[in-house]
Amino acid sequence: MAIFSVYVVNKAGGLIYQYDNYVPRAEAEKTFSFPLDLVLKIHDEKAVVSFGQRDGIRVGHAVLSINGVDVNGKHTADGKEIIEYLKDSTNYPVSIRFGRARLSSNEKLMLASMFHSLFAIGSQLSPEVGSSGIEMLETDTFKLHCFQTLTGIKFIVMADPRQAGIDALLRKIYEIYSDFALKNPFYSLEMPIRCELFDQNLKSSLEIAEKAGTFGPGS
Amino acid sequence: MTVHNLYIFDRNGTCLHYSEWNRKKQAGISKEEEYKLMYGMLFSIRSFVSKMSPLDMKDGFLAFQTSRYKLHYYETPTGVKIVMNTDLGVPNCRDVLHQIYSTLYVEYIVKNPLCPLGETLQSELFSSRLESFIRALPFFSARAG
Numbered sequence: 001m002a003i004f005s006v007y008v009v010n011k012a013g014g015l016i017y018q019y020d021n022y023v024p025r026a027e028a029e030k031t032f033s034f035p036l037d038l039v040l041k042i043h044d045e046k047a048v049v050s051f052g053q054r055d056g057i058r059v060g061h062a063v064l065s066i067n068g069v070d071v072n073g074k075h076t077a078d079g080k081e082i083i084e085y086l087k088d089s090t091n092y093p094v095s096i097r098f099g100r101a102r103l104s105s106n107e108k109l110m111l112a113s114m115f116h117s118l119f120a121i122g123s124q125l126s127p128e129v130g131s132s133g134i135e136m137l138e139t140d141t142f143k144l145h146c147f148q149t150l151t152g153i154k155f156i157v158m159a160d161p162r163q164a165g166i167d168a169l170l171r172k173i174y175e176i177y178s179d180f181a182l183k184n185p186f187y188s189l190e191m192p193i194r195c196e197l198f199d200q201n202l203k204s205s206l207e208i209a210e211k212a213g214t215f216g217p218g219s
Numbered sequence: 220m221t222v223h224n225l226y227i228f229d230r231n232g233t234c235l236h237y238s239e240w241n242r243k244k245q246a247g248i249s250k251e252e253e254y255k256l257m258y259g260m261l262f263s264i265r266s267f268v269s270k271m272s273p274l275d276m277k278d279g280f281l282a283f284q285t286s287r288y289k290l291h292y293y294e295t296p297t298g299v300k301i302v303m304n305t306d307l308g309v310p311n312c313r314d315v316l317h318q319i320y321s322t323l324y325v326e327y328i329v330k331n332p333l334c335p336l337g338e339t340l341q342s343e344l345f346s347s348r349l350e351s352f353i354r355a356l357p358f359f360s361a362r363a364g
Contacts, residue, residue, distance in 0.1 A: 004273050024273050058275055100275065107270065114267050121260045122285055125253070127223035127242040127304050131287035139268050140278040158271065 002160030003206050004142060006173065007108075010190045011152030013116030015109045017193040021206050027064065027099030028056035034092040040083055045073045046101050047082040062101035067094060115156065119146065149174060169209040176201045220358040223288060223304040225349075227324070229337055230298025232258040235328075236340045238349065240359070261292065261300060281313065295320055309358045323348055 004024075008017035032038075039051035046062040053059045064070065066085070069077045076085050085091055103111070119133030137144040138161065147155045147170035155173050157166050180198040181187050187195060224239035234254035246253045261280075268280045282291045284307060291303045293316035301316045301324075327345040328334045334342050353359055 026274050060275070100273075103270065111267060111270060114263060118260060118263055118267065121256060122283065122290075125246055125257055125260065126285060126288055127239070127244060128287040128306075129244045131285045133285060134283045135285055137264070137268070137283040138281045139272065139276060140281060141272045141274045141276050144271070158273075 002163040003166075003169075003210055004158040004160070006158075006202065006206070007112055007115075007154075007156040008173075008177065008193065009112045009116055009154040009156065012190065013113040014190070015112035016191065017198075018105075018108050018112075019199075019202065021203075023102070025099070027097055028061075029095060029097040030055060030057065031093050031095045034089040036086050040086070042074050042083065044101075044107075047071070047074050048101070049098060057098045060100075061098040063096055064099045064101075065097040068097075112156075115144075115146070116154070119148070119154070145170060147171065147174065153177070163210070165209055165212055169205065172205050172209075173202060176205065220308045220360060221306050222309075222353055222356065222359050223306070225304075225319075225353065226254065226257055226300075226302040227340075228254075228258050228261075228300040228302070231337065232262070233337060234258070234339065235299075236346075236349070238346070238353075240353065257302065258300075261302065278313075281311070291316060293317060293320065299324065305358065315356065319349065319352065323352060 003021050005018065005020045005022075007015060010016050037052055038049055038057065040047045040063070041050045042048070043050075048062050049057060049059050051059065063082055066076055066082070071077065071082060072079075074082055076082055086094070086096075115134075122134040123131050133146070133148065135146055137146075140161070142158050143161045143163070143166075145157045145159065145166040147167075149155075155170050155177070157170060157173070159166055176198060177193075180201055181193045181195050182189075184195050184197070187193065221241045223242050224237070226234060227236040229235055232255070234257075237250070237254070246256070248256070264280055264283070269276065279294070280292055282289060284290070287307070288304050289307050289309060291305065291309075291312040293301045293313055299320065301319055303312060303316060305312070323345060327342055327348060328340060329336070331342060334340065334345075340346075
């Protein structure tokens with residue numbers, strides 16, 4: 001499993017489709033007694049660890065659940081502020097699950113339009129004439145591949161750095177988009193893609209691409 | 220294969236050093252504006268990448284490529300950012316950029332009491348060493364024109 005997610009961005013920078021294919025679990029659950037030996041702070045409406053990294057709990061991880069019940073942003077399931085709740089010694093011992101915060105749909109929209117601008121700046125700062133925007137962005141945990149069609153739609157695939165065959169996959173996704181979104185009489189251009197056939201075909205080609213781009217056992 | 224240009228930024232976004240070798244196209248804005256645009260882009264990419272990453276990152280953003288060039292990025296824990304644009308054939312340059320930091324920047328700037336930190340670098344020694352370092356790279360070969 002090594003293709004993380006797919007984004008489709010229209011020519012204005014709006015996100016019209018997003019699919020999470022595989023979300024790796026990087027979570028740690030631990031039971032704490034009073035007082036809590038971690039410093040939490042509110043960041044982007046989430047309770048995030050700001051100091052006291054240990055036992056797989058890293059700085060930047062958010063509180064995901066308390067005593068097995070999922071939290072809701074910076075509030076517990078029953079509406080109390082997480083930070084206030086954890087200050088109260090009567091609530092201890094408490095079991096807290098930490099992990100990387102999942103992106104909300106609003107954040108996904110924002111990140112998609114952010115990439116749209118970065119793509120344009122990437123071509124403006126080119127030292128060579130006739131450069132496109134960012135086609136591949138590499139980090140140590142993932143590679144982001146982007147394919148822009150002649151009509152300005154961007155297909156973005158995030159995959160494991162070792163996953164091969166993403167260029168072919170991007171063109172396949174374009175083909176699926178043309179066949180099952182554009183040819184759907186109920187689909188209006190530039191609007192979010194809600195087509196069952198598009199979903200199905202995208203999922204099956206992601207599976208095929210993951211299998212075809214093999215990179216040895218154990219990864 | 221070739222190297223187009225190199226930027227060094229400090230943690231506040233000041234461009235400490237800029238040099239170019241085989242640059243075919245200017246951005247069409249003043250150099251000051253260009254540095255700001257470049258730093259702004261890197262700043263945004265860093266925040267973009269840290270939000271998008273499915274796992275915890277160690278080195279973070281490494282490089283991106285377009286159809287014509289590849290941008291290599293290296294950042295030290297103190298926030299010094301070294302950016303090198305090359306053509307597409309150049310493989311991972313992290314070691315080269317780290318070497319620029321450790322054998323040139325640290326040796327000739329940080330250890331030089333006459334070089335104030337946080338301002339554009341005036342040191343001729345640094346510039347000339349950097350120039351010869353880049354020209355000696357295996358993938359640096361000046362193309363005709």
